[in-house]
Amino acid sequence: MINITLPDGAVRQYDAGVTALDIAKSISEGLARKVLAAKVNGEVMDATRPITTDATLQLLTWTDTDGKSTMWHSSAHLMAEALEALYPGVKLGIGPAIENGFYYDIDLGGRTITEEDLRKVEAKMVELSKHNSIYSRKEVSKADALQYFTEKGDEYKLELINDLQDGTITFYTQGGFTDLCRGPHIPNTSFIKAIKLTNIAGAYWRGNEKNKMLTRIYGITFPNQKELDEYLTLIEEAKKRDHRKLGKELELFTFSEKVGLGLPMWLPKGALLRERLQRFLQEAQMATGYLPVVTPHIGNKNLYVTSGHYEKYGQDSFRPITTPEEGEEFMLKPMNCPHHCELYKASPKSYKDLPVRFAEFGTVYRYEQHGELHGLTRVRGFTQDDAHLFCRPDQVKEEFMKVIDLVLYVFNSLGFSNYTAQVSLRSKEDRSKYIGTDENWELAEKAIIESAAEKGLPTVVEYGEAAFYGPKLDFMVKDALGRKWQLGTIQVDYNLPERFELEYIGADNAKHRPVMIHRAPFGSLERFIAVLIEHCGGKFPLWLAPTQVKILPISDKSQEYAEKVAAQLKAADIRAEIDDRSEKIGKKIREAELAKIPYMLVLGEKEAADNLVAVRRQSKGDLGTMTMDQFKALVNEEVVNRKPFE
RNA sequence: GCUGUUGUAGCUCAGGGGUAGAGCACUUCCUUGGUAAGGAAGAGGUCGAGAGUUCAAUUCUCUUCAACAGCUCCA
Numbered sequence: 001m002i003n004i005t006l007p008d009g010a011v012r013q014y015d016a017g018v019t020a021l022d023i024a025k026s027i028s029e030g031l032a033r034k035v036l037a038a039k040v041n042g043e044v045m046d047a048t049r050p051i052t053t054d055a056t057l058q059l060l061t062w063t064d065t066d067g068k069s070t071m072w073h074s075s076a077h078l079m080a081e082a083l084e085a086l087y088p089g090v091k092l093g094i095g096p097a098i099e100n101g102f103y104y105d106i107d108l109g110g111r112t113i114t115e116e117d118l119r120k121v122e123a124k125m126v127e128l129s130k131h132n133s134i135y136s137r138k139e140v141s142k143a144d145a146l147q148y149f150t151e152k153g154d155e156y157k158l159e160l161i162n163d164l165q166d167g168t169i170t171f172y173t174q175g176g177f178t179d180l181c182r183g184p185h186i187p188n189t190s191f192i193k194a195i196k197l198t199n200i201a202g203a204y205w206r207g208n209e210k211n212k213m214l215t216r217i218y219g220i221t222f223p224n225q226k227e228l229d230e231y232l233t234l235i236e237e238a239k240k241r242d243h244r245k246l247g248k249e250l251e252l253f254t255f256s257e258k259v260g261l262g263l264p265m266w267l268p269k270g271a272l273l274r275e276r277l278q279r280f281l282q283e284a285q286m287a288t289g290y291l292p293v294v295t296p297h298i299g300n301k302n303l304y305v306t307s308g309h310y311e312k313y314g315q316d317s318f319r320p321i322t323t324p325e326e327g328e329e330f331m332l333k334p335m336n337c338p339h340h341c342e343l344y345k346a347s348p349k350s351y352k353d354l355p356v357r358f359a360e361f362g363t364v365y366r367y368e369q370h371g372e373l374h375g376l377t378r379v380r381g382f383t384q385d386d387a388h389l390f391c392r393p394d395q396v397k398e399e400f401m402k403v404i405d406l407v408l409y410v411f412n413s414l415g416f417s418n419y420t421a422q423v424s425l426r427s428k429e430d431r432s433k434y435i436g437t438d439e440n441w442e443l444a445e446k447a448i449i450e451s452a453a454e455k456g457l458p459t460v461v462e463y464g465e466a467a468f469y470g471p472k473l474d475f476m477v478k479d480a481l482g483r484k485w486q487l488g489t490i491q492v493d494y495n496l497p498e499r500f501e502l503e504y505i506g507a508d509n510a511k512h513r514p515v516m517i518h519r520a521p522f523g524s525l526e527r528f529i530a531v532l533i534e535h536c537g538g539k540f541p542l543w544l545a546p547t548q549v550k551i552l553p554i555s556d557k558s559q560e561y562a563e564k565v566a567a568q569l570k571a572a573d574i575r576a577e578i579d580d581r582s583e584k585i586g587k588k589i590r591e592a593e594l595a596k597i598p599y600m601l602v603l604g605e606k607e608a609a610d611n612l613v614a615v616r617r618q619s620k621g622d623l624g625t626m627t628m629d630q631f632k633a634l635v636n637e638e639v640v641n642r643k644p645f646e
Numbered sequence: 647g648c649u650g651u652u653g654u655a656g657c658u659c660a661g662g663g664g665u666a667g668a669g670c671a672c673u674u675c676c677u678u679g680g681u682a683a684g685g686a687a688g689a690g691g692u693c694g695a696g697a698g699u700u701c702a703a704u705u706c707u708c709u710u711c712a713a714c715a716g717c718u719c720c721a
Contacts, residue, residue: 201716202649209718213649335721369647555678590682622681
C-alpha cells in the first residue's frame with residue numbers, strides 16, 4: 001500500500017500502481033470525468049500513469065493552468081492526426097501548448113493551406129475526437145524511435161530524436177497517430193469538445209531564420225462550445241481596443257507612406273496627450289534630482305564607433321549621412337547614451353557631484369526590419385523618456401532602487417498593475433555578442449538582481465535578453481491581444497563609462513570610473529501610449545484626455561451661453577470644445593460618447609437662465625445640473641488625483 | 647528580411663472581363679430640436695503602382711509597394 005497526500009492534507013491509502021484516475025474515481029465519478037492530468041510530487045503527468053510510491057497528488061482539471069495546457073497539447077496531437085488523414089505525407093515539426101491554445105509546425109512539401117482548409121481540418125478533428133481514442137504512452141529505445149521516423153520519412157522528428165538521450169524517449173499514440181512526445185496527455189480525445197483553428201503563419205524550424213520555414217497552424221480547444229464562444233467574443237472585444245484602430249478613430253496619430261514606414265506622426269489630440277505625459281514625468285523627475293539636457297539628432301560616426309554601437313548595429317542600421325566634405329560621416333541618433341557620456345565629460349567631476357542624472361526626451365531612429373513594424377509599438381522613429389545616471393559604485397544600488405520607485409510611480413499613476421518585471425541577463429551559451437569583462441557583467445547583474453529582490457518585485461529571469469553592454473530590468477506589459485511589450489527599462493552599465501573613459505575624482509584625490517544607469521520608465525512615448533490606449537480602450541483618465549469637456553448647446557439660441565461657459569473653462573485650464581453644429585442634442589451626445597469625451601455639458605435656455613450646466617458623464621449618463629464652480633471643482637478633483645477613467 | 651492573407655471614396659465595406667456602388671463622414675439648404683443617429687440635395691474614386699494577356703482589365707497573370715497575422719530581430 002502507498003500513501004497519497006491530497007491538496008487538503010488528507011492522506012489516503014491505495015495499492016501501488018494505482019493511477020490518478022483511479023483515485024479520482026474513488027473520490028467521485030463526477031470528478032473522474034473532469035480529470036485531465038495529475039500533478040504527482042509536483043510533476044505534471046498522465047492521469048493514467050501508475051503511481052508506485054508514496055506521493056502528493058493534485059488532480060488537474062480544466063480550471064488548472066496545467067490542466068488546460070495538457071488538453072491543448074493533446075489537441076495539437078489530435079490536429080496532427082487530422083492533418084495526416086487529410087494531407088498524407090505531411091511532415092511534423094513540434095506542436096506544443098501555448099498560453100492560449102496550441103500550434104503545430106508542419107511541412108506540407110510545397111502545398112499551401114488556406115483558411116477554408118482550416119475548417120476542413122477542424123471538422124476532421126471533431127470527427128476523430130468522437131472516437132474517444134485513448135492517449136497511450138510507450139517508452140522506446142533511441143534506435144526504435146529513429147527507425148520509426150526513418151520509415152515514416154520525417155526528418156524533423158529524426159533531428160529531435162538525435163538530440164535526446166537514449167532511455168528518455170517516449171511515444172504517445174491516439175487513434176492512428178503516433179508522435180514523439182514527452183507528454184503528458186489527457187486520458188482520451190473525448191474531452192476535446194469545441195475546436196477552433198485560429199490562424200496560419202510561417203515559422204522557422206527551431207526558431208532559426210537560416211532554417212526552412214514551416215507552416216504553423218494555431219488553434220484552441222475547450223471542453224464545451226460555450227467557453228469557445230466566450231473566448232471568441234473576448235478576442236473580438238480586444239480587437240476593438242487595438243491602438244491602431246482607436247488611434248485613427250480618436251484622431252491621435254497617423255502614418256503616411258510618403259513620409260515613410262514606421263514613422264508615426266502625431267495629430268493635435270495625440271500630441272496633447274503626449275505632452276501631458278511628458279510633463280507628468282518631467283515633474284516627477286525634477287522632484288527626484290534629474291537635470292534636463294538636450295542633444296542633437298545626429299552624431300558623428302566616431303561617437304558610435306567609440307560606444308561599440310557601430311560595430312554591433314552599423315550594418316543593420318540607417319546608413320551614415322555624408323557631408324559634401326570628404327570623409328565626414330554622421331549617423332541619425334539611434335540612442336542617447338553616447339551623447340550623454342560626452343555631456344558628462346564637459347566638466348571634471350568630483351565624487352561629491354555624483355550622482356549626475358541627465359534626462360532628455362530624446363527622439364531616436366532605428367532601422368527596424370520591415371516585417372517587425374507594428375503600429376506605435378515597433379517603429380523606426382520614436383522618443384525615449386531617457387535618462388542616464390552616472391554614479392559611484394557604492395551608489396549603484398540606491399540609485400537603481402530609486403529608479404524602480406519612479407517606474408512604479410509611473411505605472412501606478414496610470415493603473416498598469418499587471419506588469420512582469422523581467423531580469424534580462426546574458427545568454428548562458430553565446431557570450432560573443434556582449435562587450436566588457438566578465439567581472440563588470442557580474443557586478444551589474446548582481447546589482448540588478450539584488451535591487452529587484454530588495455524592492456520585492458515579482459521577477460522572471462530571461463537569459464539572452466540583455467543589451468550588448470549590460471543587463472536590464474525590463475517592465476513587460478501586455479497589449480489588448482495579450483502580446484507582451486517592454487515598457488519601462490533600467491540598465492546597469494559598467495562598459496560605456498570605460499569606452500568613453502569617464503572619470504571622477506574620489507575623496508582619495510585619485511581618478512575613478514563612474515557606473516552608468518540607463519533608464520526609461522515609459523520605454524518610449526510611442527509604445528507607452530499604444531499600451532495605454534489599449535488598457536483604457538481609448539477612455540483616457542481625465543488628466544490626460546485631449547478633450548476633457550464637450551459643450552453641447554441644444555440650439556443656436558444657446559450658442560452665446562455656450563461660448564461664455566467655454567471661456568470660463570479655458571480660464572480654469574480645462575480643455576473644452578463646443579459642438580456648434582445645427583444638429584439635434586441626441587446626435588451631439590452620441591458623437592461625444594463615441595469620441596469618449598469624459599464630460600459633456602448640455603446647455604439650453606433653462607441652464608442659461610439659471611447660470612447652470614447640465615453635466616453628463618461619458619458611459620454613465622446624466623449627472624444633473626450644477627453651478628460652474630461645482631463643475632470646475634468636480635473636474636479639478638479628478639485631475640489632481642489622476643483618477644482612472646472607469 | 648521570411649511565410650501566408652489582404653489592398654475599391656476620408657472611414658467601414660459590397661461588387662465584378664464592357665472604364666464603379668452602399669452606409670457613415672464632408673458641402674449646401676430646410677429644421678431650433680432637451681440626454682446615443684431629423685430631412686433633402688450635392689460633391690467625392692485614373693478600383694495601391696507597373697507590366698503582360700485581351701477588341702476591351704478595376705476584375706485574369708506576373709512583378710512591385712503597403713497593411714495585417716505569425717516567425718526572426720529589437721541598442
